[in-house]
Amino acid sequence: MIMKIGDALKVYFVMGSTNCRDLDPEKTLYEALEGGVTLFQFREKGVGCLVGHECIYLGNSLRKLCKQYKVPFIVNDDIELAIELGADGVHIGQDDRDPLLTRKQIGHDKWLGISTHSVEEAKQAVKDGANYIGVGPMYSTKTKADAHAVVGPELITQIRTSGLSDFPIVGIGGITLENATNVYKAGANGVAIISGISQAKSPEQAAAAFRKIGEDSKSKSLQDFCSKLQKSSQ
Numbered sequence: 001m002i003m004k005i006g007d008a009l010k011v012y013f014v015m016g017s018t019n020c021r022d023l024d025p026e027k028t029l030y031e032a033l034e035g036g037v038t039l040f041q042f043r044e045k046g047v048g049c050l051v052g053h054e055c056i057y058l059g060n061s062l063r064k065l066c067k068q069y070k071v072p073f074i075v076n077d078d079i080e081l082a083i084e085l086g087a088d089g090v091h092i093g094q095d096d097r098d099p100l101l102t103r104k105q106i107g108h109d110k111w112l113g114i115s116t117h118s119v120e121e122a123k124q125a126v127k128d129g130a131n132y133i134g135v136g137p138m139y140s141t142k143t144k145a146d147a148h149a150v151v152g153p154e155l156i157t158q159i160r161t162s163g164l165s166d167f168p169i170v171g172i173g174g175i176t177l178e179n180a181t182n183v184y185k186a187g188a189n190g191v192a193i194i195s196g197i198s199q200a201k202s203p204e205q206a207a208a209a210f211r212k213i214g215e216d217s218k219s220k221s222l223q224d225f226c227s228k229l230q231k232s233s234q
Protein backbone atom coordinates (compact mmCIF):
# COMPACT_ATOMS: atom_id res chain seq x y z
CA MET A 1 0.00 0.00 0.00
CA ILE A 2 1.59 3.27 -1.10
CA MET A 3 0.50 6.14 1.09
CA LYS A 4 2.32 8.92 2.92
CA ILE A 5 2.43 7.99 6.58
CA GLY A 6 1.95 11.58 7.74
CA ASP A 7 -1.40 11.63 5.92
CA ALA A 8 -2.41 8.21 7.19
CA LEU A 9 -1.93 9.35 10.80
CA LYS A 10 -4.61 12.05 10.53
CA VAL A 11 -7.37 10.02 12.25
CA TYR A 12 -5.81 6.86 13.65
CA PHE A 13 -8.41 4.52 15.16
CA VAL A 14 -7.06 2.00 17.69
CA MET A 15 -9.37 -0.80 18.84
CA GLY A 16 -9.82 -4.34 20.09
CA SER A 17 -12.90 -6.32 21.11
CA THR A 18 -12.75 -5.12 24.74
CA ASN A 19 -13.06 -1.47 23.69
CA CYS A 20 -16.43 -1.79 21.99
CA ARG A 21 -19.76 -0.72 23.45
CA ASP A 22 -23.11 -1.62 21.83
CA LEU A 23 -21.72 -2.79 18.50
CA ASP A 24 -19.47 -5.76 17.83
CA PRO A 25 -15.87 -4.99 16.75
CA GLU A 26 -16.53 -5.58 13.03
CA LYS A 27 -19.53 -3.23 13.03
CA THR A 28 -17.62 -0.66 15.10
CA LEU A 29 -14.71 -0.67 12.65
CA TYR A 30 -17.09 -0.62 9.67
CA GLU A 31 -18.74 2.52 11.05
CA ALA A 32 -15.37 4.14 11.82
CA LEU A 33 -14.21 3.47 8.25
CA GLU A 34 -17.45 4.89 6.85
CA GLY A 35 -16.86 7.97 9.01
CA GLY A 36 -13.43 8.45 7.49
CA VAL A 37 -10.68 7.10 9.78
CA THR A 38 -7.37 7.06 7.91
CA LEU A 39 -5.43 4.34 9.77
CA PHE A 40 -6.41 1.41 12.00
CA GLN A 41 -4.55 -0.45 14.76
CA PHE A 42 -5.78 -3.83 15.98
CA ARG A 43 -5.03 -3.76 19.73
CA GLU A 44 -6.52 -6.91 21.27
CA LYS A 45 -5.64 -6.35 24.90
CA GLY A 46 -7.02 -6.31 28.44
CA VAL A 47 -9.34 -8.40 30.60
CA GLY A 48 -11.50 -10.71 28.47
CA CYS A 49 -9.57 -10.14 25.25
CA LEU A 50 -9.59 -12.81 22.56
CA VAL A 51 -6.61 -15.14 22.25
CA GLY A 52 -5.43 -17.82 19.84
CA HIS A 53 -7.72 -18.73 16.93
CA GLU A 54 -10.46 -16.33 18.04
CA CYS A 55 -8.03 -13.42 17.97
CA ILE A 56 -6.74 -14.44 14.53
CA TYR A 57 -10.32 -14.84 13.25
CA LEU A 58 -11.29 -11.35 14.40
CA GLY A 59 -8.00 -9.91 13.13
CA ASN A 60 -8.65 -11.39 9.70
CA SER A 61 -12.15 -9.87 9.52
CA LEU A 62 -10.87 -6.44 10.56
CA ARG A 63 -7.94 -6.69 8.15
CA LYS A 64 -10.35 -7.48 5.27
CA LEU A 65 -12.51 -4.47 6.12
CA CYS A 66 -9.49 -2.15 6.10
CA LYS A 67 -8.46 -3.52 2.69
CA GLN A 68 -11.90 -2.72 1.30
CA TYR A 69 -11.52 0.89 2.42
CA LYS A 70 -7.82 1.07 1.44
CA VAL A 71 -6.97 2.00 5.01
CA PRO A 72 -3.62 0.66 6.30
CA PHE A 73 -3.84 -1.97 9.06
CA ILE A 74 -1.37 -1.98 11.98
CA VAL A 75 -1.08 -4.63 14.73
CA ASN A 76 -0.20 -3.69 18.30
CA ASP A 77 2.60 -5.54 20.16
CA ASP A 78 2.33 -8.96 18.48
CA ILE A 79 4.74 -9.31 15.54
CA GLU A 80 3.76 -12.92 14.78
CA LEU A 81 0.10 -11.89 14.58
CA ALA A 82 1.04 -8.96 12.32
CA ILE A 83 2.85 -11.31 9.94
CA GLU A 84 0.02 -13.87 10.05
CA LEU A 85 -2.57 -11.19 9.18
CA GLY A 86 -0.43 -9.58 6.46
CA ALA A 87 -0.52 -6.27 8.34
CA ASP A 88 0.92 -3.07 6.92
CA GLY A 89 2.89 -2.48 10.10
CA VAL A 90 3.29 -2.94 13.84
CA HIS A 91 3.21 -0.66 16.83
CA ILE A 92 5.46 -1.29 19.85
CA GLY A 93 5.92 0.46 23.19
CA GLN A 94 9.08 1.26 25.16
CA ASP A 95 8.84 -1.98 27.16
CA ASP A 96 7.60 -4.31 24.43
CA ARG A 97 10.53 -5.49 22.35
CA ASP A 98 13.75 -4.42 20.69
CA PRO A 99 12.94 -2.08 17.76
CA LEU A 100 15.96 -3.20 15.72
CA LEU A 101 14.98 -6.86 16.07
CA THR A 102 11.38 -5.95 15.26
CA ARG A 103 12.51 -4.21 12.07
CA LYS A 104 14.50 -7.30 11.10
CA GLN A 105 11.39 -9.46 11.59
CA ILE A 106 8.94 -7.26 9.69
CA GLY A 107 11.25 -6.06 6.91
CA HIS A 108 11.67 -2.57 5.48
CA ASP A 109 8.42 -2.31 3.55
CA LYS A 110 6.26 -2.37 6.70
CA TRP A 111 5.58 0.55 9.02
CA LEU A 112 7.03 0.53 12.53
CA GLY A 113 5.41 2.78 15.13
CA ILE A 114 7.01 3.37 18.53
CA SER A 115 5.40 4.88 21.65
CA THR A 116 7.32 7.75 23.24
CA HIS A 117 6.86 9.90 26.33
CA SER A 118 9.77 12.37 26.16
CA VAL A 119 12.00 14.20 23.68
CA GLU A 120 14.81 11.70 24.38
CA GLU A 121 12.61 8.68 23.64
CA ALA A 122 11.36 10.37 20.46
CA LYS A 123 14.90 10.94 19.17
CA GLN A 124 15.92 7.38 20.07
CA ALA A 125 12.85 5.96 18.29
CA VAL A 126 13.84 7.79 15.11
CA LYS A 127 17.41 6.42 15.41
CA ASP A 128 15.91 2.94 15.95
CA GLY A 129 14.12 3.14 12.61
CA ALA A 130 10.56 4.12 13.54
CA ASN A 131 8.38 5.29 10.65
CA TYR A 132 6.23 7.25 13.08
CA ILE A 133 6.02 7.89 16.81
CA GLY A 134 3.04 7.91 19.16
CA VAL A 135 3.31 10.59 21.84
CA GLY A 136 1.21 10.35 24.98
CA PRO A 137 -0.78 10.50 27.01
CA MET A 138 -2.04 13.82 25.73
CA TYR A 139 -4.77 13.86 28.39
CA SER A 140 -5.85 11.52 31.15
CA THR A 141 -7.29 8.25 29.90
CA LYS A 142 -9.36 5.47 31.46
CA THR A 143 -8.64 3.10 28.59
CA LYS A 144 -5.04 2.18 29.45
CA ALA A 145 -4.52 1.21 33.10
CA ASP A 146 -0.71 1.39 32.92
CA ALA A 147 -0.52 4.69 31.03
CA HIS A 148 2.33 7.10 31.85
CA ALA A 149 1.74 10.46 33.49
CA VAL A 150 0.03 12.96 31.20
CA VAL A 151 2.54 14.79 28.97
CA GLY A 152 0.10 17.06 27.13
CA PRO A 153 0.26 18.43 23.57
CA GLU A 154 3.19 20.64 24.68
CA LEU A 155 5.49 17.63 24.39
CA ILE A 156 4.69 17.37 20.69
CA THR A 157 5.73 20.99 20.20
CA GLN A 158 8.96 20.33 22.14
CA ILE A 159 9.70 17.29 19.98
CA ARG A 160 9.09 19.34 16.82
CA THR A 161 11.39 22.16 17.93
CA SER A 162 14.08 19.70 19.09
CA GLY A 163 14.84 18.91 15.46
CA LEU A 164 12.09 16.50 14.40
CA SER A 165 10.26 19.18 12.47
CA ASP A 166 8.92 16.89 9.74
CA PHE A 167 8.88 13.45 11.33
CA PRO A 168 5.43 11.72 11.42
CA ILE A 169 3.92 12.16 14.90
CA VAL A 170 0.55 11.11 16.32
CA GLY A 171 -0.79 12.16 19.72
CA ILE A 172 -2.64 9.58 21.84
CA GLY A 173 -4.48 9.35 25.16
CA GLY A 174 -7.73 10.97 26.27
CA ILE A 175 -8.32 12.66 22.92
CA THR A 176 -11.89 13.85 22.42
CA LEU A 177 -13.76 16.00 19.93
CA GLU A 178 -13.32 18.88 22.38
CA ASN A 179 -9.52 18.73 22.70
CA ALA A 180 -8.33 17.20 19.37
CA THR A 181 -7.65 20.61 17.81
CA ASN A 182 -5.01 21.31 20.51
CA VAL A 183 -3.12 18.20 19.46
CA TYR A 184 -3.06 19.17 15.76
CA LYS A 185 -2.14 22.75 16.68
CA ALA A 186 0.78 21.49 18.77
CA GLY A 187 2.26 20.05 15.57
CA ALA A 188 0.92 16.49 15.35
CA ASN A 189 0.16 14.93 11.98
CA GLY A 190 -2.78 13.24 13.60
CA VAL A 191 -4.67 11.94 16.60
CA ALA A 192 -4.93 8.32 17.77
CA ILE A 193 -8.21 7.50 19.45
CA ILE A 194 -9.78 4.51 21.18
CA SER A 195 -12.81 5.38 23.32
CA GLY A 196 -13.63 8.65 21.52
CA ILE A 197 -14.77 6.49 18.60
CA SER A 198 -15.33 2.95 19.95
CA GLN A 199 -17.48 4.10 22.89
CA ALA A 200 -19.38 6.76 20.95
CA LYS A 201 -23.13 6.29 20.46
CA SER A 202 -22.39 6.50 16.76
CA PRO A 203 -18.77 5.54 15.91
CA GLU A 204 -19.46 6.70 12.35
CA GLN A 205 -20.47 10.20 13.40
CA ALA A 206 -17.60 10.45 15.88
CA ALA A 207 -15.08 9.37 13.24
CA ALA A 208 -16.53 11.85 10.73
CA ALA A 209 -16.29 14.64 13.31
CA PHE A 210 -12.63 13.79 14.10
CA ARG A 211 -11.92 13.74 10.36
CA LYS A 212 -13.48 17.17 9.92
CA ILE A 213 -11.41 18.56 12.80
CA GLY A 214 -8.30 17.05 11.16
CA GLU A 215 -9.10 18.64 7.79
CA ASP A 216 -9.95 22.02 9.33
CA SER A 217 -6.81 22.01 11.48
CA LYS A 218 -4.70 21.30 8.43
CA SER A 219 -6.11 24.18 6.42
CA LYS A 220 -5.94 26.45 9.51
CA SER A 221 -2.25 25.59 10.03
CA LEU A 222 -1.67 26.32 6.34
CA GLN A 223 -3.46 29.69 6.68
CA ASP A 224 -1.34 30.54 9.75
CA PHE A 225 1.80 29.58 7.87
CA CYS A 226 0.86 31.72 4.82
CA SER A 227 -0.03 34.74 6.93
CA LYS A 228 3.30 34.45 8.82
CA LEU A 229 5.09 34.25 5.45
CA GLN A 230 3.20 37.30 4.18
CA LYS A 231 4.03 39.30 7.31
CA SER A 232 7.72 38.39 7.14
CA SER A 233 7.94 39.54 3.50
CA GLN A 234 6.22 42.91 4.13
Ligand SMILES: Cc1ncc(COP(=O)(O)OP(=O)(O)O)c(N)n1
Nearest residue numbers: 076077091092093094115134172192
Ligand atom coordinates in the same frame (compact mmCIF):
# COMPACT_ATOMS: atom_id res chain seq x y z
C1 LIG B 1 -0.38 5.07 18.15
C2 LIG B 1 -0.08 4.44 19.46
N1 LIG B 1 0.64 5.13 20.36
C3 LIG B 1 0.90 4.56 21.56
C4 LIG B 1 0.46 3.29 21.86
C5 LIG B 1 0.77 2.64 23.18
O1 LIG B 1 1.70 1.58 23.05
P1 LIG B 1 2.26 0.87 24.39
O2 LIG B 1 2.91 1.91 25.22
O3 LIG B 1 3.08 -0.28 23.99
O4 LIG B 1 0.96 0.38 25.13
P2 LIG B 1 -0.11 -0.70 24.64
O5 LIG B 1 -0.96 -0.09 23.59
O6 LIG B 1 0.63 -1.89 24.08
O7 LIG B 1 -0.88 -1.04 25.85
C6 LIG B 1 -0.28 2.61 20.88
N2 LIG B 1 -0.75 1.37 21.08
N3 LIG B 1 -0.53 3.20 19.69
Ligand SMILES: Cc1nc(C(=O)O)sc1CCOP(=O)(O)O
Nearest residue numbers: 136137141143144173174194195
Ligand atom coordinates in the same frame (compact mmCIF):
# COMPACT_ATOMS: atom_id res chain seq x y z
C1 LIG C 1 -3.19 2.85 24.00
C2 LIG C 1 -2.76 4.09 24.67
N1 LIG C 1 -1.45 4.49 24.66
C3 LIG C 1 -1.27 5.63 25.34
C4 LIG C 1 0.05 6.28 25.50
O1 LIG C 1 0.12 7.29 26.20
O2 LIG C 1 1.00 5.79 24.91
S1 LIG C 1 -2.70 6.23 25.99
C5 LIG C 1 -3.59 4.96 25.35
C6 LIG C 1 -5.08 4.81 25.52
C7 LIG C 1 -5.83 5.65 24.52
O3 LIG C 1 -7.19 5.43 24.68
P1 LIG C 1 -8.27 6.60 24.70
O4 LIG C 1 -8.28 7.22 23.36
O5 LIG C 1 -9.57 5.91 25.00
O6 LIG C 1 -7.89 7.54 25.80
Ligand SMILES: [Mg+2]
Nearest residue numbers: 077092093096
Ligand atom coordinates in the same frame (compact mmCIF):
# COMPACT_ATOMS: atom_id res chain seq x y z
MG1 LIG D 1 2.61 -2.16 23.57
